[in-house]
Amino acid sequence: MYKIGSTKEVLYTEQKDLTEEQIIVTRQTYERNADRYVLNYERRDGALDEARLFTLDPFLREFEKQGLEGKILFTGCGSGRDMEEAVKQGFSVVGIDTSLHMINIGKIMGIKSPMMEMDMERMDFPENSFRGIFCETAIAHIRKKDIPSLLASFRRVLTPDGLLLVTFRKGNGFVYMTEDKVGGRRYYTSMSRKRADKYLLESGFEIIGKSSHKVGSRPPYYNLIAINKK
């Protein structure tokens, strides 16, 4: 199965898209190992600084620059590290994640903003509920073929001219797997920058910011900031 290539931490499969089973395995990994994920990744030393530098602060500064006010939805919020920082900076936030364990850790750690167990592919919010959506990395855990409908539902819950940050895993287009400190396997899609841009543009977003960054020996992240043109 793993014949495309590998790095120290990453094994590529010969598939172009995730299977249902890989999505379930990934969700179970987050759920069963949430405490270790939070300790080793989300809240390890320096992780918040990285998030602020590469994604969170650029998004929040753009939110201000666009003159936006109101709630920001964090999809795949984990234990809420970035939500917590956004609140410290004066923003109003809501978080959703498929892992109840992650959310409970966030609540135990003192997060007071709403955090819900919810699949971002099946969001239960009225139209125009949010002025911003911050979707850092979780999009790599859904099928490529489902990205257009995910982006359509992001547009639906975002107000006109609302702001989106979305982080893709940049790569050769193949699905890859990590089996690491958290225990359990996680599967991700990877794609070119061109393909990621195309998803957003075809969904009706206007891209206003692009950047890439890399942490450790994993594939680089590709971050897009975009406006919901309604």
Ligand SMILES: C[S@@+](CC[C@H](N)C(=O)[O-])C[C@H]1O[C@@H](n2cnc3c(N)ncnc32)[C@H](O)[C@@H]1O
């Ligand atoms: C790579 S982690 C990122 C967590 C956090 N944003 C961070 O930067 O550390 C991905 C998170 O997305 C969640 N997730 C995966 N698929 C999801 C989905 N369809 N809807 C909501 N959350 C999802 C996982 O449970 C996990 O907490």
